[in-house]
Amino acid sequence: MSAPYAKLPAWADYGLIPLVNLVVAFIVAGLVVLLVGENPFRAAVILVEGAFGRGQGIAYTLYYATTFIFTGLSVAVAVHCGLFNIGTEGQAYIGGLGVAIVCLAFDSLLPWWLTFPLAILGAAAMGALWALIPAWLQARRGSHIVITTIMFNFIAASIMVYLLVGPLKPLASQAPQTRLFLDGGQLPKLNWLIELFGGKVRAAPFNVSFLLALFMAWLMWVLIWRTRLGYEMRTYGFSPKAARYAGISETRIIIVTMMISGALAGMMALNPTMGDQHNVAIDFVNGAGFVGIAVALMGRSHPLGIVLAAVLFGMLYQGGAELSFEMPNISRDMIVIIQGLVILFAGALEHMFRPSIQTLFATLSPKSAGLAVNGEGA
Amino acid sequence: MHQAAIELIGINKSFGAVHANRDINLEVRRGTVHGIIGENGAGKSTLMSILYGFYQADSGEIRVNGEPTAIRTSNDAIAAGIGMVHQHFMLVENFSVLENVILGAEGAPLLKTSIAKARSELRRLESEYGLEVDPDAIVEELPVGLQQRVEILKALYRGAEILILDEPTGVLTPAEADHLFRILGQLKEQGKTVVLITHKLREIMAITDTVSVMRQGTMVATRRTTETTVEELAELMVGRRVLLRVVKDAAEAGAVKLSVKNLSVKDQRGVTMVDDVSFDLRAGEIVGIAGVAGNGQSELLETIAGSRHAASGTVILDGMPVDLTGAADPGELRRRGLAHVPEDRHHVGLVLAFEENQNAILGYHRQRRYLKGPLLNIEAILADAKDRIEKYDIRPADCRLKTANFSGGNQQKIVLAREMEQDPDVLIVGQPTRGVDVGAIEFIHKRLIAMRDAGKAVLLVSVELDEIRSLSDRILVMFDGRIVGERGSDASEGELGLLMAGVEQREAAE
Numbered sequence: 001m002s003a004p005y006a007k008l009p010a011w012a013d014y015g016l017i018p019l020v021n022l023v024v025a026f027i028v029a030g031l032v033v034l035l036v037g038e039n040p041f042r043a044a045v046i047l048v049e050g051a052f053g054r055g056q057g058i059a060y061t062l063y064y065a066t067t068f069i070f071t072g073l074s075v076a077v078a079v080h081c082g083l084f085n086i087g088t089e090g091q092a093y094i095g096g097l098g099v100a101i102v103c104l105a106f107d108s109l110l111p112w113w114l115t116f117p118l119a120i121l122g123a124a125a126m127g128a129l130w131a132l133i134p135a136w137l138q139a140r141r142g143s144h145i146v147i148t149t150i151m152f153n154f155i156a157a158s159i160m161v162y163l164l165v166g167p168l169k170p171l172a173s174q175a176p177q178t179r180l181f182l183d184g185g186q187l188p189k190l191n192w193l194i195e196l197f198g199g200k201v202r203a204a205p206f207n208v209s210f211l212l213a214l215f216m217a218w219l220m221w222v223l224i225w226r227t228r229l230g231y232e233m234r235t236y237g238f239s240p241k242a243a244r245y246a247g248i249s250e251t252r253i254i255i256v257t258m259m260i261s262g263a264l265a266g267m268m269a270l271n272p273t274m275g276d277q278h279n280v281a282i283d284f285v286n287g288a289g290f291v292g293i294a295v296a297l298m299g300r301s302h303p304l305g306i307v308l309a310a311v312l313f314g315m316l317y318q319g320g321a322e323l324s325f326e327m328p329n330i331s332r333d334m335i336v337i338i339q340g341l342v343i344l345f346a347g348a349l350e351h352m353f354r355p356s357i358q359t360l361f362a363t364l365s366p367k368s369a370g371l372a373v374n375g376e377g378a
Numbered sequence: 379m380h381q382a383a384i385e386l387i388g389i390n391k392s393f394g395a396v397h398a399n400r401d402i403n404l405e406v407r408r409g410t411v412h413g414i415i416g417e418n419g420a421g422k423s424t425l426m427s428i429l430y431g432f433y434q435a436d437s438g439e440i441r442v443n444g445e446p447t448a449i450r451t452s453n454d455a456i457a458a459g460i461g462m463v464h465q466h467f468m469l470v471e472n473f474s475v476l477e478n479v480i481l482g483a484e485g486a487p488l489l490k491t492s493i494a495k496a497r498s499e500l501r502r503l504e505s506e507y508g509l510e511v512d513p514d515a516i517v518e519e520l521p522v523g524l525q526q527r528v529e530i531l532k533a534l535y536r537g538a539e540i541l542i543l544d545e546p547t548g549v550l551t552p553a554e555a556d557h558l559f560r561i562l563g564q565l566k567e568q569g570k571t572v573v574l575i576t577h578k579l580r581e582i583m584a585i586t587d588t589v590s591v592m593r594q595g596t597m598v599a600t601r602r603t604t605e606t607t608v609e610e611l612a613e614l615m616v617g618r619r620v621l622l623r624v625v626k627d628a629a630e631a632g633a634v635k636l637s638v639k640n641l642s643v644k645d646q647r648g649v650t651m652v653d654d655v656s657f658d659l660r661a662g663e664i665v666g667i668a669g670v671a672g673n674g675q676s677e678l679l680e681t682i683a684g685s686r687h688a689a690s691g692t693v694i695l696d697g698m699p700v701d702l703t704g705a706a707d708p709g710e711l712r713r714r715g716l717a718h719v720p721e722d723r724h725h726v727g728l729v730l731a732f733e734e735n736q737n738a739i740l741g742y743h744r745q746r747r748y749l750k751g752p753l754l755n756i757e758a759i760l761a762d763a764k765d766r767i768e769k770y771d772i773r774p775a776d777c778r779l780k781t782a783n784f785s786g787g788n789q790q791k792i793v794l795a796r797e798m799e800q801d802p803d804v805l806i807v808g809q810p811t812r813g814v815d816v817g818a819i820e821f822i823h824k825r826l827i828a829m830r831d832a833g834k835a836v837l838l839v840s841v842e843l844d845e846i847r848s849l850s851d852r853i854l855v856m857f858d859g860r861i862v863g864e865r866g867s868d869a870s871e872g873e874l875g876l877l878m879a880g881v882e883q884r885e886a887a888e
Contacts (some may be wrong), residue, residue, distance in 0.1 A: 003856070070799055097721075114447050154816045222753075225753055226753050227752050227753050227754060228743060228744065228749060228753075228754060229752065229754060231736070232743070232753060234729075234732070235729055235732075235740065236731070236733045238732070239725055239726070239730075239731045241722070241725045242725065242726055242727070242728065242729050242740065244685055245683075245685065245708060245718070245720055245726045245727065245740075245741065245745070245746075246708065246709075246740045246741040247707050247708035247709030247741055248712075249710070338808070362393070
């Protein structure tokens with residue numbers, strides 16, 4: 001039976017729908033703010049100003065965004081191949097081990113611009129290896145990747161705790177973290193970039209890994225839409241049967257995709273470790289892997305969308321911190337609730353408003369809606 | 379009582395820019411079988427969906443037994459005495475027949491009472507209309523013909539006086555179809571009204587009293603079946619003269635290109651799907667494999683294409699064996715000159731979410747011409763896609779359009795263009811015209827004949843007996859995984875029909 005449906009123009013698909021979702025999320029968040037007895041409009045102003053009002057805020061927002069770009073890309077690459085990698089959290093955590101090994105070994109010998117590429121390789125390799133095991137289990141044994149990657153998050157956390165309270169910890173220290181990296185293991189800040197545009201930055205961890213994140217976003221676009229490998233990934237993602245018909249090896253494509261996904265997750269570790277804290281500490285990922293799922297969903301798995309969504313979540317992190325500082329009734333937990341609402345509406349309920357918006361478009365301007373008729377059956 | 383069971387007056391329905399139904403007027407008389415024919419996308423299904431409450435008409439009126447009736451949901455339709463048998467059955471497969479029949483009409487919190495009521499009611503329907511089904515059988519264990527009967531019982535149990543059947547014979551053997559027609563005849567005698575949607579002109583001629591033809595959203599004609607001909611109906615459907623019979627010369631069969639020997643295939647449960655099948659396919663001939671869907675043809679095709687594990691036997695392609703472990707590289711087979719048009723173009727032959735040009739290279743995307751290092755050579759891909767759109771008259775002629783937005787016929791042309799343009803030695807084709815409109819069928823058939831005349835070997839699997847008979851030089855009939863007979867292209871339909879139903883040769887001759 002033909003099921004005609006209205007197809008939305010690209011700007012509505014990629015712009016309007018996320019915007020509507022976002023607005024609804026903020027309205028509901030506003031009600032929550034009202035509930036605890038604060039003025040939601042003032043809260044919104046503080047949030048936005050805190051994130052974008054001053055150079056300092058912008059630098060922090062972009063610092064958080066860097067982390068989310070990596071994890072968002074990681075999730076999105078797998079999504080294009082029809083795989084749901086929930087293990088970004090663990091892969092990023094293990095990626096930190098790669099950073100630690102490289103930095104602890106070379107920070108006294110090499111300048112940062114030599115350590116950095118090695119650390120990128122180390123982080124990517126560790127993340128990729130951590131994704132390889134679930135990928136192999138999925139490809140060869142049919143163990144569902146959602147289950148195995150969740151499990152691997154816990155295993156990753158346990159391994160890192162063991163290493164950070166044991167072998168990687170300096171002898172005399174009581175903190176579960178590595179020693180501080182020397183200059184060779186510290187990434188230069190990019191705060192001058194913001195000062196170039198007149199912003200003032202006192203001290204913020206915004207660093208060169210942001211540029212790496214943007215480069216990776218571009219690279220992902222090339223990979224997905226311009227390479228043979230990306231073509232095969234998308235084919236498998238849309239239709240495993242068509243992929244088999246086209247001679248695409250299921251085992252190979254799952255493993256390769258997951259390793260790319262894991263590598264991107266691993267690179268996330270560069271930002272908070274070499275870029276900010278200059279050590280690898282316990283729990284440094286702090287949920288960024290899960291935020292990556294929301295970022296990928298909201299960004300519709302497109303690199304540009306992911307960068308924008310990552311900046312949005314960066315804003316929520318940075319502005320949220322300001323908010324809990326300014327408004328005594330709004331605690332850190334409230335910020336988490338607001339973030340949760342954004343994830344809920346923009347991510348999980350992404351399709352909630354789509355039917356009504358499609359209907360609206362179909363009635364308002366049938367021509368611009370570019371009607372499409374499904375080719376199935378009579 | 380009013381003569382018309384259903385009257386549709388001035389029905390209009392648009393989906394965005396597409397006017398799916400345009401000022402439709404239709405009168406279905408009580409106690410008749412009324413056929414509705416038309417190509418894919420002519421608006422038949424939309425019209426029936428409006429009548430059954432799936433869609434709301436933008437304007438127009440529905441009258442049931444002369445009374446204007448508002449049908450907003452399928453419950454309204456059921457209340458008005460309209461029942462529908464869908465093309466794809468709406469049955470819960472692991473429920474029993476009884477459980478399926480009472481689904482949605484349970485009536486009481488405890489199933490016991492309604493089951494008892496349904497049981498006696500089923501017995502009555504059974505004796506009245508010859509609708510025998512074991513009420514306690516599990517639906518998934520029933521053959522398709524019986525599953526369809528359950529659908530009809532469901533509608534009658536709900537008190538349907540008007541029965542709509544959407545493409546009911548697509549999955550049936552000729553014998554099962556005949557049985558269905560007898561049932562429909564009985565329903566008619568009992569005063570029920572039947573609306574039959576189909577694209578098979580033969581069925582229309584066989585059992586309808588009146589036939590209405592739809593084209594591009596409008597009702598172009600209504601005829602008494604006795605006063606029309608197949609040719610006239612085909613012309614009305616397409617809007618121009620159609621060659622129903624393919625013109626072709628005798629085959630000039632050459633060397634053996636594909637040789638299948640003692641091939642057996644088991645499915646995942648270990649059930650034998652292909653049982654000791656042997657045949658040769660020569661250059662310059664079309665060998666048709668006839669059979670009712672589900673008798674092993676699909677598995678045979680997939681095994682030859684290297685994507686299924688064979689239990690035993692060999693397949694020789696151009697003198698070299700094909701890897702039958704199920705892990706064969708389809709890319710390698712393509713390089714060896716085997717092209718495969720799969721049965722399921724929606725999930726196998728195409729990626730519907732892709733732009734057309736991306737599908738035009740599926741399976742051939744490793745060819746050097748489509749690559750620049752690790753990157754895709756977008757210009758070359760687009761150029762080839764455009765070239766084929768022109769050659770195969772694919773519409774709309776837009777290689778950047780999403781494949782899902784092409785009609786079934788044009789989607790099939792995309793697959794055929796891709797496979798044929800590789801100039802293969804052996805072409806294996808599954809259901810080339812399933813869900814394809816009449817105009818495109820003509821084109822596809824001509825292309826297949828042209829391939830044959832160019833000295834290619836073509837293996838054709840189709841459940842459309844007419845297609846097999848008009849295209850094939852030799853016909854193999856498959857039943858229950860075995861090849862039960864080989865006939866020439868002059869085999870009669872009755873003869874093939876009996877073979878397809880599993881009636882042994884000796885019995886058939888009697």
